[in-house]
Amino acid sequence: MSDTTDAAGRIISADGRPLKSSLNRALRREKLRALALIAPLLIFVLITFIAPIADMLFRSVENDIVSNTMPRTVASLRDWDSTSGEVPGAGVFESAYFDLAVAAQKKLHSQLGTRLNYELTGMSSMFRRTGRRMDDVGEVYMDQFAALDQAWESPEVWAAMIGDADWLASEKAWAKAQNPGTPPPAFEVKEGAQAALPLTAALYKDFAAYLRLNDGDSPTQEEPWPVFYAALYTDLINRPDAATAFSGADAQRLQTSAAAVTNFEAVDYKAAFVKADDGWGQVNTWATIKAFSPKYTPGYFLNAVDMQKTPQGISAQPESQQIYILLFKRTLFLSLTIMFSCIALGYPVAWLLANLPARSANLLLILVLLPFWTSLLVRTSAWKVLLQQQGVINDTLVWIGLVNDTDRLVLINNQFGTIVAMTHILLPFMILPLYSVMKTIPPSYLRAAKSLGATNWTAFWRVYFPQSVPGIGAGSILVFILSIGYYITPELVGGTTGTFISNRIAYHISSSLNWGLAAALGTILLVVVLALYWAYDRIVGIDNVKLGG
Amino acid sequence: MGANGTNEAFVAFDRVQKSYDGETLVVKDLNLAIAKGEFLTMLGPSGSGKTTCLMMLAGFETATNGEILLDGKPINSVPPHKRGIGMVFQNYALFPHMTVAENLSFPLEVRKIGKSDREAKVKRALEMVQMGDFGGRRPAQLSGGQQQRVALARALVFEPELVLMDEPLGALDKQLREHMQFEIKHIADSLGITVVYVTHDQTEALTMSDRVAVFEDGRIQQLAPPDQLYEAPENSFVAQFIGENNSLEGVVEQINNKVAVVRLDSGDLIDTIPVNVSQVGERTRVSIRPERVEFIKDRLSPDAHTLKAEVLEFVYMGDIFRTRLRVAGKDDFIIKSRNAPDQVRLKPGQTIEIGWMPEDCRALDA
Ligand SMILES: Nc1ncnc2c1ncn2[C@@H]1O[C@H](COP(=O)(O)OP(=O)(O)O)[C@@H](O)[C@H]1O
Ligand SMILES: [Mg+2]
Numbered sequence A: 001m002s003d004t005t006d007a008a009g010r011i012i013s014a015d016g017r018p019l020k021s022s023l024n025r026a027l028r029r030e031k032l033r034a035l036a037l038i039a040p041l042l043i044f045v046l047i048t049f050i051a052p053i054a055d056m057l058f059r060s061v062e063n064d065i066v067s068n069t070m071p072r073t074v075a076s077l078r079d080w081d082s083t084s085g086e087v088p089g090a091g092v093f094e095s096a097y098f099d100l101a102v103a104a105q106k107k108l109h110s111q112l113g114t115r116l117n118y119e120l121t122g123m124s125s126m127f128r129r130t131g132r133r134m135d136d137v138g139e140v141y142m143d144q145f146a147a148l149d150q151a152w153e154s155p156e157v158w159a160a161m162i163g164d165a166d167w168l169a170s171e172k173a174w175a176k177a178q179n180p181g182t183p184p185p186a187f188e189v190k191e192g193a194q195a196a197l198p199l200t201a202a203l204y205k206d207f208a209a210y211l212r213l214n215d216g217d218s219p220t221q222e223e224p225w226p227v228f229y230a231a232l233y234t235d236l237i238n239r240p241d242a243a244t245a246f247s248g249a250d251a252q253r254l255q256t257s258a259a260a261v262t263n264f265e266a267v268d269y270k271a272a273f274v275k276a277d278d279g280w281g282q283v284n285t286w287a288t289i290k291a292f293s294p295k296y297t298p299g300y301f302l303n304a305v306d307m308q309k310t311p312q313g314i315s316a317q318p319e320s321q322q323i324y325i326l327l328f329k330r331t332l333f334l335s336l337t338i339m340f341s342c343i344a345l346g347y348p349v350a351w352l353l354a355n356l357p358a359r360s361a362n363l364l365l366i367l368v369l370l371p372f373w374t375s376l377l378v379r380t381s382a383w384k385v386l387l388q389q390q391g392v393i394n395d396t397l398v399w400i401g402l403v404n405d406t407d408r409l410v411l412i413n414n415q416f417g418t419i420v421a422m423t424h425i426l427l428p429f430m431i432l433p434l435y436s437v438m439k440t441i442p443p444s445y446l447r448a449a450k451s452l453g454a455t456n457w458t459a460f461w462r463v464y465f466p467q468s469v470p471g472i473g474a475g476s477i478l479v480f481i482l483s484i485g486y487y488i489t490p491e492l493v494g495g496t497t498g499t500f501i502s503n504r505i506a507y508h509i510s511s512s513l514n515w516g517l518a519a520a521l522g523t524i525l526l527v528v529v530l531a532l533y534w535a536y537d538r539i540v541g542i543d544n545v546k547l548g549g
Numbered sequence B: 001m002g003a004n005g006t007n008e009a010f011v012a013f014d015r016v017q018k019s020y021d022g023e024t025l026v027v028k029d030l031n032l033a034i035a036k037g038e039f040l041t042m043l044g045p046s047g048s049g050k051t052t053c054l055m056m057l058a059g060f061e062t063a064t065n066g067e068i069l070l071d072g073k074p075i076n077s078v079p080p081h082k083r084g085i086g087m088v089f090q091n092y093a094l095f096p097h098m099t100v101a102e103n104l105s106f107p108l109e110v111r112k113i114g115k116s117d118r119e120a121k122v123k124r125a126l127e128m129v130q131m132g133d134f135g136g137r138r139p140a141q142l143s144g145g146q147q148q149r150v151a152l153a154r155a156l157v158f159e160p161e162l163v164l165m166d167e168p169l170g171a172l173d174k175q176l177r178e179h180m181q182f183e184i185k186h187i188a189d190s191l192g193i194t195v196v197y198v199t200h201d202q203t204e205a206l207t208m209s210d211r212v213a214v215f216e217d218g219r220i221q222q223l224a225p226p227d228q229l230y231e232a233p234e235n236s237f238v239a240q241f242i243g244e245n246n247s248l249e250g251v252v253e254q255i256n257n258k259v260a261v262v263r264l265d266s267g268d269l270i271d272t273i274p275v276n277v278s279q280v281g282e283r284t285r286v287s288i289r290p291e292r293v294e295f296i297k298d299r300l301s302p303d304a305h306t307l308k309a310e311v312l313e314f315v316y317m318g319d320i321f322r323t324r325l326r327v328a329g330k331d332d333f334i335i336k337s338r339n340a341p342d343q344v345r346l347k348p349g350q351t352i353e354i355g356w357m358p359e360d361c362r363a364l365d366a
Helices: A019-059 A064-069 A071-077 A090-106 A109-117 A123-148 A155-162 A165-177 A198-214 A227-238 A248-261 A269-276 A283-291 A299-304 A324-355 A358-373 A376-387 A392-400 A415-438 A443-451 A456-484 A488-493 A501-510 A515-539 B050-058 B100-109 B115-128 B144-156 B174-191 B202-208 B226-231 B236-241
Strands: A307-310 A313-316 B011-018 B027-034 B039-043 B065-070 B085-088 B162-166 B194-199 B211-216 B219-224 B246-255 B260-264 B269-274 B283-288 B307-316 B320-327 B330-338 B351-354 B361-364
Touching (some): A090 A227, A109 A123, A123 A248, A123 A269, A155 A165, A155 A198, A227 A248, A283 A307, A299 A307, A324 A358, A324 A415, A324 A501, A358 A415, A415 A456, A443 B085, A456 A515, A501 A515, B011 B050, B039 B174, B050 B065, B050 B162, B050 B194, B085 B144, B144 B162, B174 B194, B174 B202, B194 B202, B202 B226, B211 B226, B211 B236, B219 B226, B236 B246, B236 B283, B320 B351
Parallel strands (some): B039 B194, B039 B211
Antiparallel strands (some): B011 B027, B011 B065, B211 B219, B246 B260, B260 B269, B320 B330
């Protein structure tokens, strides 16, 4: 068939479509098939690699615990000037009471305390202590309402007053069925109740949702939280005509109560807070809460580079608490040292491997790979045995007489120990890429160089070495990136001076539970590695990295 | 041309033996003298020990036994880089991380030759191989033929007196190879250098060399100029290996110093020149070149022995006709005839009489 063209001058394929779209269609099918083949891996990588990294990046700036746990306080603090030198007004304390009373019921207040403690020491105990006192405040109102009408103590009365009629009916059916597996129906606020008693309705809704989610219980069977009485008091003071939105017994009871609340003994929230803990009377406490009320914060990153976010702005950490910059520098320095040690030790071995006859080379290769057959812990512990002060090396040195028995060398639990053990552990990652690159350099190059008059050294340095550089590059990147994130070996043999930033990250993840800071440190580490990788690409060129072939 | 004694030779192998594993000899008792300015080719099948000989000469392998002399001095203990021998490798071994000019400049740099001198020599060497414009390129950016030229220029740029080449044209296509054969020969002649050239291609050996050493199984089977090698092979191996050859087997029936009459296994009698036979009753393999066979009666001498032949196949090859015959019970007998206006084209099935001049028919070892 001769080629034909359409009106626009495009070539038409045999089936009458433009050639270009035919080709695209054919290629698309192949691409889809290829994609389907790698789909399992792609999904695996997404779930196990990309998602955790994204989560880590997010955690390093995430800070919604303050605004989630104390939404009303955060809102009231917006108008307060933290540089005024004065503690916020009564309104803020009132908001803080309702927030903390709910949080204490849900047992969330201590988490918030822990979070704020990263920024200001003492916050953790302050929140725990205050949380315990919150019920006392509510009970002052509870007792007064109960004295007015016994019905205020009944859970059903509360549920019927605030709950929607339909919800109430389905709740009754659920209670009758006595089906332990199913949760109660989702709570609905009665029309009108929301507008008439806004604070009470909001808290009650929170209460119902919490019960349903955590215990699978219905609010009709649980004692009302004491904080509801304080909320009801506030609502009735603000809206004396609230009863008009209700009918029947509820309206009656609210009517009487609204008339009575004006004579109730009111609680001074500020005094109650300060009584629970002096910290509430200090400006710094409130300034810290305000500073960390936004949903996102640079605080973790600032901490990760030895700075802090204070109400006055960003400043350096006190000298005694500066640790991370030092650790980053040390991690980089030790990783580079380990990398260069690996090059120095691995290059001759790789050269031997590539140039020995096949049989001896295979044996040597097995020896190189042997460490992979034993556990990392065993290898590291072996170094402990060798390097400790009562260990094999010191014993030998003392026995030879090179070292006095009284001043044995400190070879472990310091940087030296980390360098030795990690060089040993990472050496195969240097040798293998070097070997596979050297294997591809034909021996005729060296012969050619020598036939041209080069000595052995010149032939090696001018001809062989430059061709093995891609192997050095690949090995160095592998070793450096592995070592910069290494954790177990420095933990075991590094002591205090030989630990890496990863050890600190691990500490924050498993001991101090400061995941945000751990995430920020991890993110910085990731950025440093990417920056070094970029620099390497600019200087050496990433095309110059070969793992073989 | 050709040297007769080791004392006046430029390169001499004196009873050299080589074994890699201590069990088999790869080179067996090699004696070879190469004169200054000579182009000597080592020709032989793969594995016959040619490269090994070259490597011993270059210094990358040591002779297990015997001595190698360069310009009269033994070089067994001189390291390769001090021998001053240029070398062209089969895969060229151009340094991939250097440009063409840097590759050429390398042997001059290690000889501590000044920069301006170096540049001049590199330029001259590149121009000699017609690669003057390619100095800035990397070897990977050159075609096979161009790489070959650069490798040649690099081996010559430091003006060695002896250049070794190990199958330097092996990777090129036929046309380029023929062109390069001519060029290498031309350069070698104009520079007056001594060349030891290794190849397994007999055409290459015949067209380029002053003398050819035919290797087999670690031994030189024959050392002679190309025409002698082709026309007067000294044994069956050389006869078979060089050019196309017909061989017939039989027993010597009569012999004097000029002619041996051989009775073939089919019973026919033919006249031959005795080369490797000396007495009646000896078994022999008779060798005749295809283009020396005649089948037109009046071109043969009247008393010549002739053989009956049946035409099996006729192939038209342009300049020649190649005809396959059944002769004396063997059906791989080839004759070649020139495509001339009066030439006869034989047809399969036809029966003819063939014969040849007695001096074209050599009785060799069985
Ligand atoms: N480095 C070596 N080690 C062991 N045997 C070798 C080595 N090089 C060559 N040989 C053997 O020596 C013989 C001759 O090889 P070589 O000189 O390369 O032959 P050629 O170049 O004529 O093809 C072969 O049988 C080959 O297997
Ligand atoms: Mg060879």
